[in-house]
Amino acid sequence: MTFDRFQDHPAFGFVDWSLRGIGQVVFQNNPLSGLVILGAIFYNSWIYGFILAVGVVVGTATACLLKADRDLIRNGLFGFNGALVGVALVAFTSADFRSGSLPSVHLFVYIVCAAAMTSIVFSSISTLLGPHKVAALTMPFVLVGWLFLFAVLKFSSIDAGPLAKPVSPDQYQLVTTYVLPIWYMGIGNAIGQIFFQDNWIAGYLILVGIAIHSRIGAGMALVGAIVAELVAMSFGAPEGAIRDGLYGYNAALTGMALGGFFLVLTVRSFLYAVFGCVVSTWLWASVAIFLEPIGMPVFTSTFVIVTWAMLIGQHGFRALVPVPPAEATTPEDNRRRHLARRANLATLSSGRR
Amino acid sequence: MTFDRFQDHPAFGFVDWSLRGIGQVVFQNNPLSGLVILGAIFYNSWIYGFILAVGVVVGTATACLLKADRDLIRNGLFGFNGALVGVALVAFTSADFRSGSLPSVHLFVYIVCAAAMTSIVFSSISTLLGPHKVAALTMPFVLVGWLFLFAVLKFSSIDAGPLAKPVSPDQYQLVTTYVLPIWYMGIGNAIGQIFFQDNWIAGYLILVGIAIHSRIGAGMALVGAIVAELVAMSFGAPEGAIRDGLYGYNAALTGMALGGFFLVLTVRSFLYAVFGCVVSTWLWASVAIFLEPIGMPVFTSTFVIVTWAMLIGQHGFRALVPVPPAEATTPEDNRRRHLARRANLATLSSGRR
């Protein structure tokens, strides 16, 4: 289901781009998906919903002011990193991670600047990766998030408590008896944690938002979250961290990116994506333990590292069919275009005989 | 005021290139600027002056031995990282940061090798960044400085005391009553800290050296330092760190780089540069806190990170006019050439009508 009525509307265009920006966090260039996801966040906490909207608007507006490429803006690509950085800075400076606290004026100014900075860093990383036909993904958010979160915890004008949320498997009790709720809560939370929402129902609402635009996308998010649970359980990870979705959110994003979005979905690319999900799950633990002494959360760094390595690396592998970022729409479309192109080539070559 | 008499002199050429190398730390390709700055360093401490000269000579000589591009050598571009690494290694191994101690023979050999290594790393980073038309800035110094400083603190033949200088806001008392001297001392020290000089008068002398070659350059250094003070104060940073110029030296460099040197100075690029100064100030605190557990100083890493992100990123923004590093001379010249080019284009297109 696409929904392009307002993309070029003089008055509502900006709203459309911003909603697409929310959808782009999970690769959905669709304002309706964005709206449903925004609703899911509001369902959990209006503060997070509000700050998500502020972030996406600031990121998009910065790109407009700096006269960035209009197509990128219109597809929401300048908004999703700003949206995430806003929510992240509130989440990790709030006394209650689950619902968030309203930011002070100082913190609000700081968040606006951080969201603006993500648009500059997005342009920068896109330029660097351009020749390799790989997208910036959420790296602008991860980098700006880390750099800005560090300082925010130390300025006396920002009254941040200690991190209210465990961010590493070490901080959970090592309980390894797994009961049923770990499945439906863990999977829902994994989707929710992409947006820092510790609410498994919100997670399933986000999944609905994804499915509106792409069922394969939603399916691969589920595959990623399930693979992560299986890996985490069989390697004896703490039950609390699995149920909170921490092992799964990077894997869910990796599954979506590699399973049809940036690679044409085939049996081979599906297995490649599943391997990526397995590695993402282990590396979440790895990066979490690495960052713990300095008190930084992993964000979606593991997803970006694994997906970059596997997408840049596939240039050397003929077993996979890449989709350049500029052509990536939905797994369904990517596959249809690929099959059509192959059919064309077959006709051409049979015509030549 | 340019001063090109000795650049191709058979005997004094090397001296000219080395003095330009000192000037290039603050983007001034002018031997007289270099001489004034060298004088400012000697005014604070003859040891720092001596080691600055050794560093710039070693860096430049290494490039000559390896037959690097003659124009780069002649413009002092192989010297400024060596100069900084020399001063840094002495500053952070001296009992008294302010005046420095004469290095032992072992440390001296080590510094010479570090300065030589900066020339290799400069060539390396320049090659990598070449396609993006962005300069290496002081990154060779930052990387070689970090790597060499770590080891120097541990070899038993080098008798280094503990870091005598606080390098992070955490290490200052949280006093946030600001009195007048914070202004003139903080700004002077911010300029001085670019060369690790904890002496505000030396800072203003360095500013004079900059102004000899470019008044806009000197102005933007001031703008950077002032913006940094305002940001640090309004976010409640410790008074001592502000007065020591620690919040400001990265912002001063960012202001100079973005405000006219690598981007044609316009209202838009001025605002872009001011935004860069704000972000540099926050990120100094961020990186300082990040590096504190391992005892490393920030050096000019924040300036490089922010400037790289904003210069590589601007390739995607039509609101700004870049100046390729090979053409960047002074903000004044860059702007003049840009206006002349635009006037030419206008004449051409009106002629066509």
Place this chain on the structure above:
Amino acid sequence: MTFDRFQDHPAFGFVDWSLRGIGQVVFQNNPLSGLVILGAIFYNSWIYGFILAVGVVVGTATACLLKADRDLIRNGLFGFNGALVGVALVAFTSADFRSGSLPSVHLFVYIVCAAAMTSIVFSSISTLLGPHKVAALTMPFVLVGWLFLFAVLKFSSIDAGPLAKPVSPDQYQLVTTYVLPIWYMGIGNAIGQIFFQDNWIAGYLILVGIAIHSRIGAGMALVGAIVAELVAMSFGAPEGAIRDGLYGYNAALTGMALGGFFLVLTVRSFLYAVFGCVVSTWLWASVAIFLEPIGMPVFTSTFVIVTWAMLIGQHGFRALVPVPPAEATTPEDNRRRHLARRANLATLSSGRR
């Protein structure tokens, strides 16, 4: 002595490629070198020998499955990082570093995935470095090794003891009286440590494996190890760390890479390589101290960093003659081809006169 009989053999081809993979750790594209080195590892510990074979087979097989470039596979380039990551993960999770312990089923699965991941990361880094004609070296192993080792120490299903092996000069007693065995043991161990073998006799056997294919290669490995000892001693490094070969293994690899393999061997490139060995030695200490708080070993990161900087940097220096990775065979051949090409040019230009 080349040995190409089995490279295209239908049944033994894969074995040939895997043995070449072992040889490629030390730049020897020769199955006999690989076999001798494998024997040297088995001489020290059959567990390490077995896991080295598993790693190289998994890395190579992954590349075959993903349909990577056949020439790269046939020359063993997809195997050497897998081989190293296998041995590293066993070495740093074993109670006894010297001989290693057989991995559990969980750890074995984990090692297989890590070795497979190195092939993807190898392709990725090769793509990124392609335009600069620089090889990925052992960076895929270093990165995958770090990321996977972190997590392995924390999953409850993998019963890893604490690191049994000191990995930083800080962890050795500061004894600086050096006696004769430091020489023959230190040099042998430096070669052995390339493969994590704490056995100086195995080290000399590995050196024999290198010399089978290239005497200059073996010579430069010795030069690197000797330079490292001299530097470490004159800067007062702990005797135990020198004798264990820790200061030397990065220098030995740097010596081989810069001394004839990726740069045509001349007096200038020999001095350049020796400078690289000196810097590698210092930086081993630096990176070791940097990584110690998080308990990570240095692996061959110092070798990669220094060699990359010096190879990418030399593009700006006319004093050196690079050999593109695709043409690099042995120091002897590289030099022969270079002299032939120069003689040709001379004939041509004299013919023109």
